[in-house]
Amino acid sequence: MNAPVKIETTLKDWETDQEVRWCPGCGDYAILKAVQRTLPQLGADPKNTVFISGIGCSSRFPYYVESYGFHTIHGRAPAFATGAKLANPDLDVWLVTGDGDGLSIGGNHLMHVLRRNVNMQIMLFNNEIYGLTKGQASPTSREGTKSPSTPIGSYDHPARPAAFALGSGARFIGRGFDVSKNLPDVLKAAHAHRGAAFIEIFQNCIVYNKDVFNDFAAPKGAEDQQLWLEDGKPMLFAKDTKGIALNRETLSLEVVDVTDGDWEAAGVIVHDVTNRSVAHMLIEMPFGPFPMALGVLYDDPRPTFEDAVIAERNKASEGKEANLAKLLGKGQTWTVDGTAEDPV
Amino acid sequence: MATAASLPQDGVPASPDAIVVRFAGDSGDGMQLTGGQFTLSTALAGNDLATFPDFPAEIRAPQGTLFGVSAFQINFGSRSINTAGDAPDVLVAMNPAALKVNLAALKPGGLIIADTGAFTKRNLDKAKYDANPLEDGSLAKYDLLAFDISEKTIEAVKPFGLGNKDALRSKNMWTLGLALWMFDRDREPIHEWLKQKFKSKPEIADANIAALDAGHAYGETAELAGPLKQVHVDPVPTAPGLYRTVTGAEAVSLGLVAGAQLAELPMFFGGYPITPASAILHHLARLKEFGVTTFQAEDEIAAICAAIGASYAGQLGVTSSSGPGIALKTEAIGLGIMTELPLVIVNSQRGGPSTGLPTKTEQSDLYQAVYGRNGDAPMPVIAACSPSDAFEVAIEACRIATQYMTPVMLLTDGYIANAAEPWKVPDPSTFEPFPAKFLTEKNGTDEEGNATFLPYKRDEKGARPWVKPGTPELMHRIGGIEKHELTGNIDYSPDNHQRMTDARKNKVEGVKVPDQEVALGETSGKLAVVGWGSTYGPIHQAVRRSIEKGCSVSHIHVRHIWPMPKNLGDLLRGFDHVLVPEMNTGQFKTVLRDQFLVDAQPLTKTSGQPFQIAELEAEIAKFFDDIPGNEGGQVPANDQQLPSTEGGAK
Numbered sequence: 001m002n003a004p005v006k007i008e009t010t011l012k013d014w015e016t017d018q019e020v021r022w023c024p025g026c027g028d029y030a031i032l033k034a035v036q037r038t039l040p041q042l043g044a045d046p047k048n049t050v051f052i053s054g055i056g057c058s059s060r061f062p063y064y065v066e067s068y069g070f071h072t073i074h075g076r077a078p079a080f081a082t083g084a085k086l087a088n089p090d091l092d093v094w095l096v097t098g099d100g101d102g103l104s105i106g107g108n109h110l111m112h113v114l115r116r117n118v119n120m121q122i123m124l125f126n127n128e129i130y131g132l133t134k135g136q137a138s139p140t141s142r143e144g145t146k147s148p149s150t151p152i153g154s155y156d157h158p159a160r161p162a163a164f165a166l167g168s169g170a171r172f173i174g175r176g177f178d179v180s181k182n183l184p185d186v187l188k189a190a191h192a193h194r195g196a197a198f199i200e201i202f203q204n205c206i207v208y209n210k211d212v213f214n215d216f217a218a219p220k221g222a223e224d225q226q227l228w229l230e231d232g233k234p235m236l237f238a239k240d241t242k243g244i245a246l247n248r249e250t251l252s253l254e255v256v257d258v259t260d261g262d263w264e265a266a267g268v269i270v271h272d273v274t275n276r277s278v279a280h281m282l283i284e285m286p287f288g289p290f291p292m293a294l295g296v297l298y299d300d301p302r303p304t305f306e307d308a309v310i311a312e313r314n315k316a317s318e319g320k321e322a323n324l325a326k327l328l329g330k331g332q333t334w335t336v337d338g339t340a341e342d343p344v
Numbered sequence: 345m346a347t348a349a350s351l352p353q354d355g356v357p358a359s360p361d362a363i364v365v366r367f368a369g370d371s372g373d374g375m376q377l378t379g380g381q382f383t384l385s386t387a388l389a390g391n392d393l394a395t396f397p398d399f400p401a402e403i404r405a406p407q408g409t410l411f412g413v414s415a416f417q418i419n420f421g422s423r424s425i426n427t428a429g430d431a432p433d434v435l436v437a438m439n440p441a442a443l444k445v446n447l448a449a450l451k452p453g454g455l456i457i458a459d460t461g462a463f464t465k466r467n468l469d470k471a472k473y474d475a476n477p478l479e480d481g482s483l484a485k486y487d488l489l490a491f492d493i494s495e496k497t498i499e500a501v502k503p504f505g506l507g508n509k510d511a512l513r514s515k516n517m518w519t520l521g522l523a524l525w526m527f528d529r530d531r532e533p534i535h536e537w538l539k540q541k542f543k544s545k546p547e548i549a550d551a552n553i554a555a556l557d558a559g560h561a562y563g564e565t566a567e568l569a570g571p572l573k574q575v576h577v578d579p580v581p582t583a584p585g586l587y588r589t590v591t592g593a594e595a596v597s598l599g600l601v602a603g604a605q606l607a608e609l610p611m612f613f614g615g616y617p618i619t620p621a622s623a624i625l626h627h628l629a630r631l632k633e634f635g636v637t638t639f640q641a642e643d644e645i646a647a648i649c650a651a652i653g654a655s656y657a658g659q660l661g662v663t664s665s666s667g668p669g670i671a672l673k674t675e676a677i678g679l680g681i682m683t684e685l686p687l688v689i690v691n692s693q694r695g696g697p698s699t700g701l702p703t704k705t706e707q708s709d710l711y712q713a714v715y716g717r718n719g720d721a722p723m724p725v726i727a728a729c730s731p732s733d734a735f736e737v738a739i740e741a742c743r744i745a746t747q748y749m750t751p752v753m754l755l756t757d758g759y760i761a762n763a764a765e766p767w768k769v770p771d772p773s774t775f776e777p778f779p780a781k782f783l784t785e786k787n788g789t790d791e792e793g794n795a796t797f798l799p800y801k802r803d804e805k806g807a808r809p810w811v812k813p814g815t816p817e818l819m820h821r822i823g824g825i826e827k828h829e830l831t832g833n834i835d836y837s838p839d840n841h842q843r844m845t846d847a848r849k850n851k852v853e854g855v856k857v858p859d860q861e862v863a864l865g866e867t868s869g870k871l872a873v874v875g876w877g878s879t880y881g882p883i884h885q886a887v888r889r890s891i892e893k894g895c896s897v898s899h900i901h902v903r904h905i906w907p908m909p910k911n912l913g914d915l916l917r918g919f920d921h922v923l924v925p926e927m928n929t930g931q932f933k934t935v936l937r938d939q940f941l942v943d944a945q946p947l948t949k950t951s952g953q954p955f956q957i958a959e960l961e962a963e964i965a966k967f968f969d970d971i972p973g974n975e976g977g978q979v980p981a982n983d984q985q986l987p988s989t990e991g992g993a994k
Contacts, residue, residue: 070823
């Protein structure tokens, strides 16, 4: 993207006249507001902003943002976004997907948009359930999830969206949850990252999978289970009484107690957003003994796909003339003279 | 084709008006290359021509096996050629398997050129021959010219220090050299081509040139008894101008580039490797200076979705595939129809269903093209009839897509994609441009008289405006959900859905297509033979011959499959009978019956091979008992598949 001109807008400018049709109390409302609050802070330009989504509750999102929007088909939003971005790299693309849309039917496309590193923000709303089709277990549902399609409880192992993204080659992994006041900061960091920025947003489906994230995302009393990561800062949580240390013998993370704020003595490590190995361990921390790692887990940009495509096109076109007449008459040709009659 | 009178039973005439040669060998023998270069020399000699490459699906099938045989047939002549020819006059067999697979096609009295060096016990076993057919007299009804091409090639390239295995790779060039002598051709262009091809390995170029020259010299100097004699085919009287050979895949690619230029749009091509459609991706990938972006996607679905995404952002989105890949794209095609964005989908048809016959040709995706989507999802469909026609059809597809804001399907097939023919290079300055228009200002007013933007307000053609993201004041949302007929906002109301369904249908049915003309014969009469796609050539020749015999028969070739020309129904009703030859089980016949309530009769073939002129001629003859000298016979009953596998061409 060329350096975009910052545009002054307000939250209101990003609201459409469409009635929002999510269930009352749905976490999507909070995410929508967080995005609409973030866009003015970014100086985003509505005419250059495009929200592209697949199918599912989350994918209704574009209808509610006053910008360009494309509600596509199930799982394929990354492919549409890739085409749009290659056609016009100046567009500021936000991709909206869910756990079913992005990891089940669209897992392939999500993998490839991440490995290609197409410059866009990818928000995956993870509610661990199929909401729009009335509550079936999803690829992120925990084992034992009872649903209409798994009446005795699900038995397949859940996918971890952030681990999938990192494994696919993502260079930015952010995490947040619907009602978190920190969500706009994660979105801003994602937007500042040049390349495919993957953000897993835990979202509360109050109808089909209510409060599954309460252990760390409950509106009150769960703060101690949140590890908000900041680059260059020690990994502290629970009002700085606990921290994350690296066990050098097992090469794994562990929770340590921090006394009187002396985190160095406790061996707490400092977050380096470019450390891919630690990012992987943070993503994989088993919740329960560990807090939930939130914020910017990983951020280490590399060249984007559209830059590579443009560079290749320029290189291939160098010194060549786009002359159609010459192109048509290329190769081994021969000339027929005279005024012979047309062939029969 | 040479007529029966000019072609004696005992060999190839010295100066025929057309001749058919088939090169057959192992898939590793380089037969397609040999055929391609022979085609070029034929074109340079001023003959008209048509070719048919026929190769196995396996990249390198086990050597010497029957299923590993690769063949290339060319029909060339001193008059207009429309097909690759029926029965070859000359069969070049590089090994026993090639002889076995192709012998049945050879004309009685035709010439076999065989490499005795490859007729070893081992190769004979692999081809399941009990005895060597070159020696046991089983080829008595043909002219046979058998000698050790392998040995002669090794001899010719000896000075270049190649091992036996590498030396034998030049066997195809030796054979080509002989063929060039046989048909009185200039070797120079092939020399040039070899030098160019092996620029980085001059010793290989030299070895191949030596083999080529040795083959040529063999024909020239050897004391050959009987069958091998030089044949001269006169140049065809042709309209003056610049010519080149072109395959269907090349012509489609060039037509798409031309179409995008005429629409004044950059082109985005999303593709995924599939036979036989990949060639289009390969061609376009080398044309970046024309504003072409090629994107090899992760799958067929992503290829079309990315193309739609590019169209959404203001480029001309194009995708291409073959039947199974088109099936995967179907949902996205529906979204293209629903959001009314331009898109060109090229379907290079192959034998189906499922994986089917990837390298063989068929026309069996017609239903898929016209009907194959969920919901009422109308889409224009047009079909190319030959490699050069594919150029014009591709431009037409771009025009319809951008002018009517709709996906368009362009049907070719494996035969058109791979076959080559001479092409009079068109002059782009004669093309009519159709610049795409993007809306940049509000196009409506609300009740209070304020300017508003209505993304689905239609023009006189029924097309909605195209608005690029990035356009100020025109932000809007589109998607696959039914939308309000003007604002595009989600609207499930019954009346609105009725009106939107009608609007989509009327738009596509209203696409302007030229009136149907008769390709050959009168505009009314006893029999109309109606074809579409690559059956053009054999139908045209069969009808021409039947007319010469005095039959009241006409050839009608339909390019616009959907919507059809408005006058087509009346035209068909002017004939007593309508016969529809197709390489499927009768799909176009069904569409014709449905659209016009005409008693269209099917004539179908699904052997993976194109129709032969003779078999079509015989079917036409069944309608004309009263013509002297005609075989006569029964008119086929409805829906009977003819020719059957027993009765049909092999």
